[in-house]
Structure formats: structure tokens, C-alpha cells
């Protein structure tokens with residue numbers, strides 16, 4: 001039986017994760033290192049353990065969590081899909097049962113918010129663990145003048161904790177943001193899609209997802225709708241602004257040619 005320890009110590013897995021993290025570093029992304037893989041692996045396993053899932057399913061979530069970033073070694077675009085195929089090759093070579101491989105690769109292949117969604121308990125746990133790993137030490141540099149919005153949000157996260165309330169069936173992310181570095185609005189601009197994905201993932205586990213930012217509930221009923229509305233408005237305005245800038249740049253280029 002393929003165990004998590006075999007995957008954690010596997011030279012291929014570690015090499016692909018490290019190279020993927022180096023590639024993303026060149027492109028200016030936050031860290032997607034062995035540290036992130038291990039944290040996601042631990043959290044995904046903890047979610048399923050606390051919800052009473054069986055030990056093997058917990059282990060599959062642990063394995064998927066550790067392997068989920070390997071695709072960055074090939075390219076950031078479609079990293080979830082390439083990572084799933086890489087995992088399939090490695091797990092098949094190690095002799096894992098195809099029914100287990102199917103669960104692991106479905107989780108890896110569905111963890112990115114652009115193309116994926118929770119399809120079963122393991123993929124739901126991986127999504128929740130991955131999208132909630134927001135912390136200051138995922139930012140690579142310390143020069144704040146060079147921070148983009150992703151860096152700002154991660155750097156502003158003084159603490160973030162994911163808890164499972166089995167009785168109420170609530171999965172809660174409690175995040176403390178330094179609002180001098182990033183506003184709750186900045187947080188939503190980046191994390192809106194991810195939080196929607198978390199909500200669906202929690203539902204897949206028979207739970208609701210609640211988000212508390214600086215002690216305030218922000219992902220619930222009316223307030224959630226209000227936030228969605230204002231973020232949409234802000235993003236639309238930003239979109240319109242960028243179209244206007246592009247149009248005026250084109251116009252200036254045309255004038256220059258004339």
C-alpha cells in the first residue's frame with residue numbers, strides 16, 4: 001500500500017515541487033514550496049479526520065495535498081491538470097490501486113479555482129486546505145514597495161486558522177489582517193473566487209463555510225451578498241478603467257503613426 005511517508009520522501013515528488021516553486025519565484029508568485037505542500041497536506045487530512053472520515057481516505061487527502069503543486073514544474077497555466085498527470089505516473093509506478101489513484105488525481109486536477117470544483121470528500125478537503133493557506137511567510141521578498149496585491153494580502157495575514165466544528169458542521173476560516181497593509185476589500189478582490197470555491201467544498205462535506213476577517217463575519221447570508229455586490233462593482237469599475245486606458249493608449253499610438 002502506498003503511504004504518505006513514501007510520497008513525502010519520494011525524490012521525484014520533492015524535485016518537481018522544488019522546481020515548480022523556483023519557476024513561480026522567477027515569475028513573482030508567492031511560495032508554493034514543500035512547506036506549502038506539507039501544510040496543505042496536514043490541513044486536508046485534519047479536516048477529514050475531524051469530520052470522521054476513514055483512515056485511508058484521510059491518507060489519500062494527505063497524499064493529494066502534498067502532491068498538488070507539482071504541476072507548477074511544467075507551467076503555471078493548467079498546473080492542476082499537469083500535476084494530476086504527473087501524480088498518476090508516480091503513483092502507478094509505486095503500484096497504487098487505480099481506484100485510489102483516481103481519487104488523488106481528481107483532487108489535484110480540481111484544486112484550481114479557474115477550472116476545478118469539489119467532486120468528492122478528498123478534493124473538497126484539498127481545496128479548503130489550499131485556499132486557506134494565507135500567511136506572511138509565503139511572501140518571498142521583504143521589500144514592500146515591490147509587493148503586488150497577492151503579496152500584500154499574504155503579508156497582511158498576521159494569523160489564519162481553519163477550524164472544524166463537527167457539532168454545528170461548520171468549517172471556519174478565522175483570519176487576522178493588518179489593515180494598514182491590506183484592506184478587507186483587497187482581500188476579497190483576490191480571494192472572492194477562492195472563497196466561493198471553499199463554500200462549495202464545505203457543502204460537499206455536508207458543512208457550511210464561514211469566514212471571519214478581523215473578527216467580523218464576512219461570508220454569511222446578507223453580508224456576504226453585500227460584499228459580493230460591492231466587489232463586483234469595484235472589479236467592473238477597474239475593468240472599465242483598464243479598457244479606457246487601453247483605448248487611449250491605442251489612440252495615442254495611432255496619432256503617433258499619423
Ligand SMILES: [Fe+2]
Nearest residue numbers: 040068069130
Ligand atoms: Fe496550493
